[in-house]
Amino acid sequence: MKKIINGRLYNTETAKFLGEDNYSNARDFAHWSEELYQKRTGEFFLYGQGGPMSRYAQTTGQNEWSGGEQIQPLSVDAARKWAEKHLSADEFEAIFGGITEDDSKKNATFSISRDAIELLARMASETGKTRSELVEEMIRNCK
Incomplete structure (x- = not known):
C-alpha cells in the first residue's frame, strides 16, 4: 500500500x-493484521x-460495513510500544537494541536536519x- 500523509510518502x-501481528482469519469479521515498517529516513509506520x-x-452505507486498510505514521515511542506489545523480545531487540534495566541511560529529544537523520539511518543500517x-559513539569521540 502506498499513501501520502501530511506531505510524506509511506510505501509498504x-x-x-x-514485524507483524494478527487476530483470527479472514472468515472472521473481526479479523485484523498489522505490520510495522521503517522508512529509509528512520520514520516508523503501521500498515493495518x-x-x-x-x-x-469502513462504512459503505447506512449500517453497512466492509473491511478496510490504513497506514498510520508512528513516533519512535509509539513504534516501541507497539513492538513491545506485539513482537517477541528478540524481534524487539533487533529493531531497537538491547534493553538496559538500570537507570544509566536517559531518553533525550532533540532536532537535527533531515539530511543528518537520513545519514544516521543509513549508518545504522550499514x-x-x-x-x-x-550518536553516543560520536559524542564520546569528540572529547
Missing part, C-alpha cells in the same frame, strides 16, 4: 518490514487491515548499530 513496497468488525472497518549507539 519500499520500506523495511520489521481487517474485517468489517475490526478497527479497520553498521548494524542502533542510532542511539552511533
Whole structure:
C-alpha cells in the first residue's frame, strides 16, 4: 500500500518490514493484521487491515460495513510500544537494541536536519548499530 500523509510518502513496497501481528482469519469479521515498517529516513509506520468488525472497518452505507486498510505514521515511542506489545523480545531487540534495566541511560529529544537523520539511518543500517549507539559513539569521540 502506498499513501501520502501530511506531505510524506509511506510505501509498504519500499520500506523495511520489521514485524507483524494478527487476530483470527479472514472468515472472521473481526479479523485484523498489522505490520510495522521503517522508512529509509528512520520514520516508523503501521500498515493495518481487517474485517468489517475490526478497527479497520469502513462504512459503505447506512449500517453497512466492509473491511478496510490504513497506514498510520508512528513516533519512535509509539513504534516501541507497539513492538513491545506485539513482537517477541528478540524481534524487539533487533529493531531497537538491547534493553538496559538500570537507570544509566536517559531518553533525550532533540532536532537535527533531515539530511543528518537520513545519514544516521543509513549508518545504522550499514553498521548494524542502533542510532542511539552511533550518536553516543560520536559524542564520546569528540572529547
